[in-house]
Amino acid sequence: MKRINKWIAVLMTALFLMPVCGVQAEDTEAFTIDDTAVLRGMDRSWYQGYMPDVSRNRWNLVIPVRSESAAGAITAELAVNDTKKSPFKPQVMTVQANEETKGLWGVRFALSVFPDQKNADYPCTIRLTGKDKDGNPLSTEIPYIVKFRGAKESIEKAAIAVTEVQSELHVGEEGVIRVTLANPCSATIIENLELKMNDAAGHILPRKGETLKIGTLPIGESVTVEYPVTVLEKANVAPHVLKMDLNWTALDQDATYTVNNTVSISQEIRLEQGGIRMASSVVAGDSATLTLPLMNMGKADVVNVLATVSMPGITERQSVLVGTIQPGETKQAQLILSPAKDTAGDFSGTITVECTDQDGNPASFELPVNLKVEKPVQTETDKTDSGKKEKKEQTSPLTLALAGACGLLLILLILQGVILRRKLHRLEEDKL
Numbered sequence: 301m302k303r304i305n306k307w308i309a310v311l312m313t314a315l316f317l318m319p320v321c322g323v324q325a326e327d328t329e330a331f332t333i334d335d336t337a338v339l340r341g342m343d344r345s346w347y348q349g350y351m352p353d354v355s356r357n358r359w360n361l362v363i364p365v366r367s368e369s370a371a372g373a374i375t376a377e378l379a380v381n382d383t384k385k386s387p388f389k390p391q392v393m394t395v396q397a398n399e400e401t402k403g404l405w406g407v408r409f410a411l412s413v414f415p416d417q418k419n420a421d422y423p424c425t426i427r428l429t430g431k432d433k434d435g436n437p438l439s440t441e442i443p444y445i446v447k448f449r450g451a452k453e454s455i456e457k458a459a460i461a462v463t464e465v466q467s468e469l470h471v472g473e474e475g476v477i478r479v480t481l482a483n484p485c486s487a488t489i490i491e492n493l494e495l496k497m498n499d500a501a502g503h504i505l506p507r508k509g510e511t512l513k514i515g516t517l518p519i520g521e522s523v524t525v526e527y528p529v530t531v532l533e534k535a536n537v538a539p540h541v542l543k544m545d546l547n548w549t550a551l552d553q554d555a556t557y558t559v560n561n562t563v564s565i566s567q568e569i570r571l572e573q574g575g576i577r578m579a580s581s582v583v584a585g586d587s588a589t590l591t592l593p594l595m596n597m598g599k600a601d602v603v604n605v606l607a608t609v610s611m612p613g614i615t616e617r618q619s620v621l622v623g624t625i626q627p628g629e630t631k632q633a634q635l636i637l638s639p640a641k642d643t644a645g646d647f648s649g650t651i652t653v654e655c656t657d658q659d660g661n662p663a664s665f666e667l668p669v670n671l672k673v674e675k676p677v678q679t680e681t682d683k684t685d686s687g688k689k690e691k692k693e694q695t696s697p698l699t700l701a702l703a704g705a706c707g708l709l710l711i712l713l714i715l716q717g718v719i720l721r722r723k724l725h726r727l728e729e730d731k732l
Contacts, residue, residue: 330367330438331374331428337364339406354448357415359388363407365397365428370438373398374430376407380446381423385455385487387413387448413448419551420455420487422446423519445489449552458488458550462559463522471567471599472533474507479544481514482522488550490517496545497527503535503565504542517548531565537600537658539564569663570598571605571625571655578637581672585641588671592633592651596625602655607633611649611669614639625655639673647671 335346341362344350352361365374377394380386389412397407407428426442464480477497483490493514497506507528514525539562546557574593582588590609596602605622609615614637622633633653647670654664 329440330369331430331440331442332366333442334364334366334404337366337404339364339400339404341406341408354413357413359409359411359413359446361409363409363426365405365407366403367405367430367438368403369432370399370405370430371433372431374405374407374428374438376409377427377429378409378411378444379425379427381425382486385420385422387417387420387422387446389414417448417451418453418455419451420448421489421519421551422448422487454551455487456485458490458548458553458555459484460490460493460517460546460548460557462544462546462561464524465561465563467563469504469529469531469563469565471531471535471537471565474528474530476526476528477542477563478524478526480522480524481517481546483517483519485519485550487519489519491515491549493517493546493548495525495527496547497529498543498545499540500543501536501540503532504540504563505530505532535565537565537567537598564659566657566659566661567598567600569602569655569657569661570596571602571653571663571665572597573653573665573667574630576651576667576669578669578671580670581674582637582639583676584639584643584673585676587636587638590635590637590651590669592653592667593630594622594625594633594653595630596627599627601626601658603658605631605633605653605655607635607651607653609635609637609649609651609669611637611647611671613643613645613647614649614671614673637671639671641676643673644675645673647673 333346338345339362341360342350342364346364350362352359354360363376365376367374373396375394375396379393380388391412393409393411395407395409397405400406407426422445424444424446426444428438428440428442430438432438461482461484462479463482464478466478467475469475469477479495481493481495493516495512495514496510497504499505507530512525512527514523517523542561542563544559544561546559548555572595574595577591577593579588592607594605594607601624603624605625606619607622608617608619610617618635618637620633620635622631625631633651635651639647649669649671650666651669652664652666654662656662
């Protein structure tokens with residue numbers, strides 16, 4: 301094996317290949333990497349951990365290429381995805397390879413690199429082209445990462461960004477915390493990434509082990525992961541500060557990053573009702589009081605509690621604001637139903653209770669309400685008074701007529717008496 305320079309380059313293949321071949325059957329690659337073959341210039345197979353080497357500022361790589369359809373020589377080109385960050389000197393980066401054994405070609409690169417290379421990862425693409433025995437073109441593109449290690453300095457400091465944290469956690473229930481992680485680096489791959497979370501209050505516990513293994517986070521990419529948790533029954537309905545520990549490997553060095561994020565714990569609204577309390581019937585013209593006990597069985601305030609009754613024929617809509625009900629507290633919703641005096645019969649309606657939690661999430665329930673309205677019952681006194689009134693109403697006109705006639709007659713009699721007196725007085729004067 302050749303002497304290894306202080307810079308060791310490791311060339312890794314991705315799991316997925318992207319073949320481009322017009323004559324190949326669907327799902328069949330024109331060229332693949334044979335990770336079990338050992339060719340000249342290799343000390344072990346790719347499967348066993350083969351690594352390219354750098355000697356005298358020259359980067360050497362051997363790729364065993366397998367093809368079932370290629371015939372003759374094939375061409376391989378190495379292209380750095382970001383040419384501005386290429387570790388290679390300007391040069392021709394295309395090589396030809398001949399078939400070494402049946403169906404196996406040995407692709408060998410020997411490229412010049414800058415002598416002041418720093419530790420970094422460089423995404424690249426290997427383009428393999430050739431022809432089959434009928435002259436039809438074959439082509440496959442294979443993504444690669446060229447890694448330089450062993451220098452005193454790195455091209456950049458590895459970092460991870462927590463871009464978003466989402467959760468929907470409820471008391472006494474299982475849930476997940478969704479975390480979006482991003483790799484903002486331009487030449488550093490994050491590997492062996494792990495996530496741990498810890499609630500200082502001890503109310504949010506990991507559900508499937510404390511450590512979530514994420515794996516590799518490529519350059520410039522992001523990933524959203526779900527961290528399964530269990531929220532205890534004793535958990536406070538309030539924001540909780542979660543400590544997030546991230547551990548990973550970058551440029552063959554271990555790194556950690558700790559960040560705090562706040563998540564909220566809520567509880568499903570548990571507003572219970574104690575049953576409607578109201579007389580089953582009411583006399584027309586009177587009032588019936590409807591009372592509904594409301595109990596908060598949860599651990600958080602229930603706010604904006606509003607009770608509304610609707611009973612067509614008696615009231616279309618009548619509401620009362622109960623307000624805020626604290627945990628363990630009971631409040632009464634009271635409404636008054638007042639049927640008109642000319643109302644009678646059986647009436648049905650509903651009472652609706654609406655509320656929200658502290659986050660503004662609404663809840664409501666509805667109960668049926670029935671009420672019988674009866675006509676007023678007349679007593680003997682009422683009947684007597686009513687008869688007198690009726691009699692009075694019937695005799696009053698006749699009485700007035702008779703009174704008027706009597707008055708007129710009395711006036712006539714008085715006038716006649718006056719006239720007679722005058723006549724008598726005159727007769728007496730004549731006699732004298």
